[in-house]
Amino acid sequence: MRTLNIILLGAPGVGKGTYTEILSKKYKIPHISSGDLLREAIEKRTKIGKKAKKYVNEGELAPDEIVTQLIKERLEKEDCKRGFLLDGFPRTVVQAKTIEKLKKIDKVLNFVASEEVIMDRLSGRRICKECGAIFHVRNVPPKVEGICDKCGGELYQREDETPEVIRIRMQEYEKKTKPLVDYYRKKGLLANIDANPPIEEVEKVISQCNREISKIRKSEGKSFFTESCFKAWHPFSSE
Ligand code: ADP
Ligand code: ZN
Numbered sequence: 001m002r003t004l005n006i007i008l009l010g011a012p013g014v015g016k017g018t019y020t021e022i023l024s025k026k027y028k029i030p031h032i033s034s035g036d037l038l039r040e041a042i043e044k045r046t047k048i049g050k051k052a053k054k055y056v057n058e059g060e061l062a063p064d065e066i067v068t069q070l071i072k073e074r075l076e077k078e079d080c081k082r083g084f085l086l087d088g089f090p091r092t093v094v095q096a097k098t099i100e101k102l103k104k105i106d107k108v109l110n111f112v113a114s115e116e117v118i119m120d121r122l123s124g125r126r127i128c129k130e131c132g133a134i135f136h137v138r139n140v141p142p143k144v145e146g147i148c149d150k151c152g153g154e155l156y157q158r159e160d161e162t163p164e165v166i167r168i169r170m171q172e173y174e175k176k177t178k179p180l181v182d183y184y185r186k187k188g189l190l191a192n193i194d195a196n197p198p199i200e201e202v203e204k205v206i207s208q209c210n211r212e213i214s215k216i217r218k219s220e221g222k223s224f225f226t227e228s229c230f231k232a233w234h235p236f237s238s239e
Pocket of ligand 2: 129131132133148149152
C-alpha cells in the first residue's frame with residue numbers, strides 16, 4: 001500500500017499545529033503531535049508524564065528516550081498504516097536518526113515565518129482542554145470568550161506560554177532543532193513553506209504544502225501507484 005509519511009518542522013508558534021490539522025483532514029492521515037502526547041501523559045500522570053513534566057513546563061526539550069518511546073507506540077497504531085503527519089518530532093538529530101530506522105520519510109515540510117509573526121502567534125494562543133482545537137485571542141477568536149466553538153470545552157493558555165518560557169523554547173529550537181533543516185536539505189527531503197500569511201489566508205500556506213506533497217508522487221513515477229491508492233491521498237481527491 002502507498003503511504004504518505006510526512007514530518008513538519010518549524011519554530012514554536014509558527015502554526016504547525018493548525019496547518020497539520022488541515023492537512024490531516026485533507027489527506028486522511030493522522031496528525032501526531034509530540035507536544036500533545038506529552039501533555040496528555042502529564043495530565044494522566046503516567047510514568048512518562050511524570051518524567052517529562054519539568055522539561056515541558058520549563059520550555060526545555062524532554063529527553064530523547066522518553067519522547068521516542070511515546071512516538072514509537074503511537075506510530076504502531078492501526079491508523080498510521082497509510083501514513084502520518086508528524087508534528088514536533090523529530091526535534092534533535094538523534095531523534096531524526098531514530099525515526100529513519102522506523103519509517104521511510106517521504107517529505108519534510110519546514111514552516112518559516114518572521115520572528116514578529118511567531119511571537120504574536122505564540123502569545124495569544126488558546127487551546128481547548130477537551131478537543132485540542134487551537135484559537136488565538138485576536139487572530140482566531142472563539143465565538144464566546146474562553147469556550148471552544150467546536151465542542152464547548154474550556155480554553156486555556158499553555159503553562160509554557162509565558163514570555164520567559166517562550167524565550168527558552170526559542171533557544172532550544174535554535175540550538176537543537178534548527179540543525180535538522182540542513183540535515184533534511186542534504187537528504188533532499190526538505191521543502192520550505194512560507195508561513196507568514198495571516199490565518200485568513202491559510203489556504204496560501206496549505207496550497208504550498210499540497211504542491212510539495214504532489215511532487216513526491218511525480219518523483220517516484222506513476223507506475224508505482226495503483227489508481228485507488230493514489231486517490232486515497234491525492235490533494236484533489238478529497239474535495
Ligand atoms: P511548540 O512546537 O509550540 O513549542 P509542542 O507542543 O510541540 O510546542 O511541544 C511542547 C513541549 O513539549 C516542548 O517545549 C518540549 O518540552 C516538549 N517536546 C515536544 N516534542 C518534543 C520532542 N520531539 N523532543 C523533546 N521534547 C519535546
Ligand atoms: Zn474543543
